[in-house]
Amino acid sequence: MLISQILDDAGNVAVVVRSGSEACILNGVGSTYELVQEAIGKGQSLTECIRGHELGAAVDLEKLAEERRLLVPIHHPDAAHMHLTGTGLTHLGSAATRNAMHAKSETEEAEAHVTDSMKMFRMGLEGGRPEAGEIGVQPEWFYKGNGYCAVAPGGDLVSPGFCEDGGEEPEIAGIYVVAEDGTPFRVGFALANEFSDHVMERQNYLFLAHSKLRPASFGPELLVGPLPESVDGTSRILRDGKVVWEKPFLSGETNMSHTLANLEHHHFKYDVFRQPGDVHVHMFGTATLSFADGIGCQEGDEVEISAPGFGVPLKNRLTFKPRDTAATQVKVL
Structure with missing residues (x-):
């Protein structure tokens, strides 16, 4: 359904x-x-x-x-009580994708040097799939914003004037509502475009938090019930009506280094994310993005993300605000 x-x-x-x-x-x-x-x-x-x-x-x-x-298939009447978050390096090909983004020459990247991304990925491989009821290793986690960052299917994903880039990330998102007693209830799953600034992230891994504070879209339809063990989707970019990049993406636990239960635990273990009535859209990560293939998104590009069983494809246009070099002014009371 x-x-x-x-x-x-x-x-x-x-x-x-x-x-x-x-x-x-x-x-x-x-x-x-x-x-x-x-x-x-x-x-x-x-x-x-x-x-x-x-x-x-x-x-x-x-x-x-x-x-x-x-x-979007669900919203909170007060957008400040809707949280967009996610986890990275959770899929079996994600470490290779991340390393491709941060690629250096062979002389700079000696075999003995292991990146933080690879360390995190290996931690997930070794401890991200605990037995039922047990707690595994925590994943990389990031915050994208609140409900004001949620863009409807068909809407524009807008990069701010200080951005270095803006690119798609095709993912599956879990949708949750917190009950009055603080219990998180999973409503279902939806396609998501976890829009990010990959050029900014590539400058320094510690800029990851900045690169993720962007709008995102999810839906249009929400799958009720369990997530298929394997989700075989397609992500593509159209420019002036022509496909300039297209690639399959895989999700579902068969293709992940973490179980969904482990990812959910490490998000909802924080009291702040178990506030009664709040809505959570938690994106589970991807191993596929055009930036890793050397594609730079441009003004007006349309991203289309689809997968069997998830209904209407998720489509969004990418736009960029004019470069803003003026500092934000704070007034003193």
């Missing part, structure tokens, strides 16, 4: 449920967040809660995508 949010003909938010090829509006529900809160309150699964509502009119999600009426 897939869930999405759209703007209906009256301009209001509507929840859409897709089972098979048919997508219909879910009556009596104002948002996915409202639906999740209802399910938690009733002690039901999300599927059971959905079955308690009548289906309304059928909709054409592909047509709505063309009309830019698709929204």
